[in-house]
Amino acid sequence: VKAIGVFDSGIGGLTVVKELARQLPYEDIVYLGDTARVPYGTKSESTIVRFTLENILFLLRQDVKFIVIACNTASSIALELVKKYFQIPIIGVIKPGAKQAVRVTRNKRVGVIGTAATIRTAAYESQIRRLDPSIKVTSCACPLFVPLVEEGQRNQKIIFDAASQYLKPLKKARVDTLILGCTHYPLLKPVIKKVMGRDIILVDSALQVASEVRAALAAEGILNVKRPLKNVKRIFNVTDEPRTFLALAERFLGYTVNKVKKVDYV
Amino acid sequence: VKAIGVFDSGIGGLTVVKELARQLPYEDIVYLGDTARVPYGTKSESTIVRFTLENILFLLRQDVKFIVIACNTASSIALELVKKYFQIPIIGVIKPGAKQAVRVTRNKRVGVIGTAATIRTAAYESQIRRLDPSIKVTSCACPLFVPLVEEGQRNQKIIFDAASQYLKPLKKARVDTLILGCTHYPLLKPVIKKVMGRDIILVDSALQVASEVRAALAAEGILNVKRPLKNVKRIFNVTDEPRTFLALAERFLGYTVNKVKKVDYV
Numbered sequence: 090v091k092a093i094g095v096f097d098s099g100i101g102g103l104t105v106v107k108e109l110a111r112q113l114p115y116e117d118i119v120y121l122g123d124t125a126r127v128p129y130g131t132k133s134e135s136t137i138v139r140f141t142l143e144n145i146l147f148l149l150r151q152d153v154k155f156i157v158i159a160c161n162t163a164s165s166i167a168l169e170l171v172k173k174y175f176q177i178p179i180i181g182v183i184k185p186g187a188k189q190a191v192r193v194t195r196n197k198r199v200g201v202i203g204t205a206a207t208i209r210t211a212a213y214e215s216q217i218r219r220l221d222p223s224i225k226v227t228s229c230a231c232p233l234f235v236p237l238v239e240e241g242q243r244n245q246k247i248i249f250d251a252a253s254q255y256l257k258p259l260k261k262a263r264v265d266t267l268i269l270g271c272t273h274y275p276l277l278k279p280v281i282k283k284v285m286g287r288d289i290i291l292v293d294s295a296l297q298v299a300s301e302v303r304a305a306l307a308a309e310g311i312l313n314v315k316r317p318l319k320n321v322k323r324i325f326n327v328t329d330e331p332r333t334f335l336a337l338a339e340r341f342l343g344y345t346v347n348k349v350k351k352v353d354y355v
Numbered sequence: 356v357k358a359i360g361v362f363d364s365g366i367g368g369l370t371v372v373k374e375l376a377r378q379l380p381y382e383d384i385v386y387l388g389d390t391a392r393v394p395y396g397t398k399s400e401s402t403i404v405r406f407t408l409e410n411i412l413f414l415l416r417q418d419v420k421f422i423v424i425a426c427n428t429a430s431s432i433a434l435e436l437v438k439k440y441f442q443i444p445i446i447g448v449i450k451p452g453a454k455q456a457v458r459v460t461r462n463k464r465v466g467v468i469g470t471a472a473t474i475r476t477a478a479y480e481s482q483i484r485r486l487d488p489s490i491k492v493t494s495c496a497c498p499l500f501v502p503l504v505e506e507g508q509r510n511q512k513i514i515f516d517a518a519s520q521y522l523k524p525l526k527k528a529r530v531d532t533l534i535l536g537c538t539h540y541p542l543l544k545p546v547i548k549k550v551m552g553r554d555i556i557l558v559d560s561a562l563q564v565a566s567e568v569r570a571a572l573a574a575e576g577i578l579n580v581k582r583p584l585k586n587v588k589r590i591f592n593v594t595d596e597p598r599t600f601l602a603l604a605e606r607f608l609g610y611t612v613n614k615v616k617k618v619d620y621v
Contacts, residue, residue, distance in 0.1 A: 124398070125392065125398060125402045126391065126392045127397075131393075131505065131599070132390070132391060132595050132596075133595050133596030133598060133599070134596070135596055136391045136594075136595045136596060232502065232505075232506045233499070233502055233503070233506060233510070233513070235502075236498065236499055236501075236502040237499070239397065239498075240498045240499060244499070244516075244517065244520060246516055246520075247499070247513055247516050247517050247520070250510075250512055250513050250516055251510065251513050254510060254512075254513070328402075329398050329399050329402045330398075330399030330400070330401055330402060332399060333397070333399070
């Protein structure tokens with residue numbers, strides 16, 4: 090049985106794994122978190138492309154049948170390129186997130202938050218415009234959100250201050266829908282709701298990504314249906330020591346991970 | 356003429372370069388900022404050791420005569436090990452910083468702030484205790500300071516909130532001297548003074564590091580004295596694209612860098 094390969098710059102991609110496991114319970118999943126080189130969002134395009142290529146090569150050697158780039162930064166910068174290079178189907182998180190936002194917005198004002206690199210590419214904006222050019226998109230980089238989440242959300246006051254400041258242009262633009270364009274951000278949902286108002290619709294790509302993976306596997310006739318759940322494998326790899334990953338994984342995944350393998354592939 | 360090699364996880368080590376250039380004006384300097392893998396302070400010991408070894412090998416191939424580990428995290432975790440491996444003299448920033456703090460404290464209460472990895476090693480504490488066991492040391496990790504500085508200090512309120520929270524135990528311990536145990540922190544001096552009070556003595560290792568390098572080179576008879584300044588070289592290398600480095604370098608260095616080389620050594 091071939092697995093679905095998922096990679097992220099670090100731990101945030103586990104929010105996608107969680108949703109894949111829910112919607113595709115019979116699929117093996119191999120995860121790679123590039124925790125030694127995290128974050129990607131502050132780095133340049135050529136470096137993000139290089140890291141993405143290396144991650145894909147690693148997953149290919151784990152004998153996967155499908156690859157999910159669970160990192161928004163890598164998706165927005167490298168997906169179009171790597172899709173041309175490799176035979177294996179590769180999906181990112183931008184298009185699914187954009188699609189979902191277009192579907193749920195009522196006032197046609199959509200906000201996007203992400204890392205500096207993701208926002209620089211305007212990838213969400215161009216996907217949304219392609220789907221519905223009448224939608225007004227407002228984008229903001231939130232560079233401190235990733236370190237705030239990774240630090241474990243102990244600084245509620247600082248998180249609230251940062252969110253208030255970053256989200257100001259989005260409030261002003263009166264968006265009714267906000268794309269959480271970074272896999273870390275779902276963990277900040279409560280504070281983002283507090284700042285944006287309780288009516289804001291928060292879009293996190295994981296749900297839509299998983300349903301697109303499901304459709305793609307079904308279309309190619311390689312979807313696993315009904316097999317003993319005890320045979321289903323979830324394999325977690327990281328490039329730094331697993332300690333921090335193990336400590337944080339539960340918050341993203343909803344359950345405790347016992348075994349994480351450290352890989353040295355670069 | 357052989358150069359002095361200096362490396363840091365990113366851009367912060369330029370504060371050391373600045374001081375080296377001031378105290379050793381006739382020395383060539385080769386700098387390496389591992390901007391593709393920054394930060395180090397959130398990563399594990401084995402990964403930091405690996406990065407340090409790779410950085411040293413890179414500098415050795417640039418034909419240097421002396422190596423300065425300008426990164427507190429790498430110094431505290433990897434220095435003792437790498438000193439055993441290589442013939443070239445290697446100096447870190449911990450011991451010089453500790454020495455200076457011991458010299459200037461009057462109430463024998465010293466504070467240390469640094470990354471999570473640096474504080475975990477208690478490297479400053481053990482150096483200070485070795486020099487003067489009667490000194491009481493209080494240490495605090497400040498994980499958000501690096502992203503706050505790299506983001507360009509645009510969030511004065513957030514910076515102040517973070518500093519107030521992190522420095523609380525140090526105020527309580529009534530330290531009169533505070534070691535800035537990370538090369539990024541000198542850029543936060545104004546806010547740290549505001550929180551700690553204007554009488555606080557802030558120790559940044561750069562000054563003492565440069566004077567120890569000078570003494571070491573002189574002792575070995577390899578100190579360059581008096582040669583045309585136009586022949587003196589300052590070479591800057593980074594592992595990510597130079598854009599961000601170029602944009603921030605002036606704030607650390609005090610002058611504009613025109614040429615930065617991107618190297619791919621891993």
